[in-house]
Amino acid sequence: QNAALRRGVLVMRHGERVDQVFGKSWLQQCLTADGKYYRTDLNFPSSLPRRKDSMKQFECDPPLSCCGIFQSRLIGEALLDQEVTVSSVYSSPALRCLQTAQHVLQGLKLNQKVKIRVEPGLFEWTKWEASRAIPNFLTVAELVEASYDIDTSYRGNFPLSSLVPSESYEDYGKRDGAAAPLPPLFAFPGVPGVILIVGHGSSLASLTRALTGLPSRDSGDFAQMVRKIPSLGMCFCEELKDENKWQMVNPPVKTLTHGANAAFNWRNTIMED
Amino acid sequence: QNAALRRGVLVMRHGERVDQVFGKSWLQQCLTADGKYYRTDLNFPSSLPRRKDSMKQFECDPPLSCCGIFQSRLIGEALLDQEVTVSSVYSSPALRCLQTAQHVLQGLKLNQKVKIRVEPGLFEWTKWEASRAIPNFLTVAELVEASYDIDTSYRGNFPLSSLVPSESYEDYGKRDGAAAPLPPLFAFPGVPGVILIVGHGSSLASLTRALTGLPSRDSGDFAQMVRKIPSLGMCFCEELKDENKWQMVNPPVKTLTHGANAAFNWRNTIMED
Numbered sequence: 261q262n263a264a265l266r267r268g269v270l271v272m273r274h275g276e277r278v279d280q281v282f283g284k285s286w287l288q289q290c291l292t293a294d295g296k297y298y299r300t301d302l303n304f305p306s307s308l309p310r311r312k313d314s315m316k317q318f319e320c321d322p323p324l325s326c327c328g329i330f331q332s333r334l335i336g337e338a339l340l341d342q343e344v345t346v347s348s349v350y351s352s353p354a355l356r357c358l359q360t361a362q363h364v365l366q367g368l369k370l371n372q373k374v375k376i377r378v379e380p381g382l383f384e385w386t387k388w389e390a391s392r393a394i395p396n397f398l399t400v401a402e403l404v405e406a407s408y409d410i411d412t413s414y415r416g417n418f419p420l421s422s423l424v425p426s427e428s429y430e431d432y433g434k435r436d437g438a439a440a441p442l443p444p445l446f447a448f449p450g451v452p453g454v455i456l457i458v459g460h461g462s463s464l465a466s467l468t469r470a471l472t473g474l475p476s477r478d479s480g481d482f483a484q485m486v487r488k489i490p491s492l493g494m495c496f497c498e499e500l501k502d503e504n505k506w507q508m509v510n511p512p513v514k515t516l517t518h519g520a521n522a523a524f525n526w527r528n529t530i531m532e533d
Numbered sequence: 534q535n536a537a538l539r540r541g542v543l544v545m546r547h548g549e550r551v552d553q554v555f556g557k558s559w560l561q562q563c564l565t566a567d568g569k570y571y572r573t574d575l576n577f578p579s580s581l582p583r584r585k586d587s588m589k590q591f592e593c594d595p596p597l598s599c600c601g602i603f604q605s606r607l608i609g610e611a612l613l614d615q616e617v618t619v620s621s622v623y624s625s626p627a628l629r630c631l632q633t634a635q636h637v638l639q640g641l642k643l644n645q646k647v648k649i650r651v652e653p654g655l656f657e658w659t660k661w662e663a664s665r666a667i668p669n670f671l672t673v674a675e676l677v678e679a680s681y682d683i684d685t686s687y688r689g690n691f692p693l694s695s696l697v698p699s700e701s702y703e704d705y706g707k708r709d710g711a712a713a714p715l716p717p718l719f720a721f722p723g724v725p726g727v728i729l730i731v732g733h734g735s736s737l738a739s740l741t742r743a744l745t746g747l748p749s750r751d752s753g754d755f756a757q758m759v760r761k762i763p764s765l766g767m768c769f770c771e772e773l774k775d776e777n778k779w780q781m782v783n784p785p786v787k788t789l790t791h792g793a794n795a796a797f798n799w800r801n802t803i804m805e806d
Contacts, residue, residue: 299787301790302608302789303789303790326603326607326791327603330600331794334575335575464803465803485802485803488797488802489797490797491794492794494799495799496799508803510799511799514572515574515575515796515798517574517576517794517795518554518600518793519549519793520791521604521763521765524762524763524766524788526737526783526784527781529758529761529766530738530758531747531781
């Protein structure tokens with residue numbers, strides 16, 4: 261069957277986030293005395309979106325690194341190369357996920373054609389938030405001002421106000437796991453094609469197991485599983501139409517493996533005697 | 534002094550090479566039974582330049598990975614952002630260096646304006662070549678056919694035929710080190726600006742120490758120093774015109790630090806029970 265006609269759900273994790281490389285205090289490394297952002301390493305993004313509240317809020321909702329943008333764009337280009345038809349895109353409200361969705365769509369040359377639906381229900385298991393609070397996400401208005409292709413008419417299936425800090429595994433399962441399987445959560449369009457869901461490591465594990473009818477894992481196994489999921493890790497579920505069932509199959513594109521790059525201090529390395 | 538008017542020499546190491554990520558047998562992973570190239574991971578380049586001799590020759594002269602292209606482009610864009618005027622570019626004949634030069638120039642929006650001069654004298658210390666032979670580099674004709682912006686009129690200062698396999702450290706020094714300091718090797722143009730030299734880890738250490746008058750290191754220290762140089766590691770030498778001397782200073786752009794990304798096996802990670 262032609263990949264373009266397949267009805268499928270592609271769930272992917274966001275790309276490399278700045279705090280993954282530069283630590284929790286990444287923002288302090290990049291602020292001048294009068295609070296202006298500048299990059300101290302070329303892997304920091306060249307600028308940050310404008311926000312009405314404090315820049316400080318980016319600490320709980322960090323952006324992609326330049327490498328994360330590269331990863332996202334590359335996956336989008338590979339999907340285009342495989343002629344995968346993405347008919348709709350849902351993203352976690354986390355900035356790193358929205359940016360991943362945006363750059364995947366750019367790679368697919370679908371930006372401005374397919375708009376991103378911000379779905380609060382896709383946010384990470386809140387127990388894993390270091391701040392023990394729900395981050396102040398950028399508003400739809402702020403995202404649009406920063407040139408993100410957002411579907412402004414979409415109302416989240418799970419409202420932002422219902423996200424609870426440090427939620428139990430059971431509560432997380434109610435919005436993202438076995439108790440909330442995909443078909444009712446996401447409106448499948450009448451046309452064939454792939455629904456792209458950009459979320460967190462947790463999304464890959466919970467959404468796809470729920471959709472294919474696998475039982476949810478206990479929370480310890482779940483945490484261990486999620487830790488193994490790299491940037492742009494992907495799971496793909498395909499519909500078996502006659503059986504009204506979904507199965508997990510190989511994603512339409514390959515995995516992405518690359519090495520790390522260390523900071524370089526010419527003074528200590530080249531000059532020392 | 535304005536960076537654009539500075540007379541300087543910027544020496545950089547090439548970007549991430551495929552064999553660094555996928556090992557020496559990378560090409561075997563990417564060939565069909567009838568010898569056609571395809572990528573088995575998205576970090577492999579989408580295609581390889583055409584060459585008259587065997588594809589097998591790429592094993593001794595590997596290309597950049599997609600991540601290496603990203604790194605090179607990012608550095609070029611950062612140099613443009615800092616308004617660095619690159620007046621000429623010299624590259625090692627190794628494919629990874631030529632590709633790095635090409636993508637840095639694209640980031641600088643200087644491709645087609647500044648042509649790459651292929652300088653065999655910039656090749657790595659040949660003792661470090663695993664094959665114990667000089668690789669069959671792509672010819673200038675093959676590079677031009679593959680759309681590389683090559684200065685076809687340039688004749689290497691150190692002819693390719695003079696490169697000796699497994700050369701001694703002393704012989705290496707004669708073409709790249711203290712015995713061959715930069716000014717006679719590279720023709721400084723009459724105009725101010727930066728000469729970009731794309732080479733290997735060894736180039737950073739030997740060329741810049743020679744230019745600034747530092748003594749060369751013994752071969753053990755040299756090897757240890759070179760091992761610390763990351764992809765796109767840079768050294769910058771600036772002219773002190775009144776004193777007719779060169780000094781090593783901070784490069785015009787920051788370093789590039791990013792994390793690794795692991796391959797992802799959805800079957801073992803998500804499906805296992």
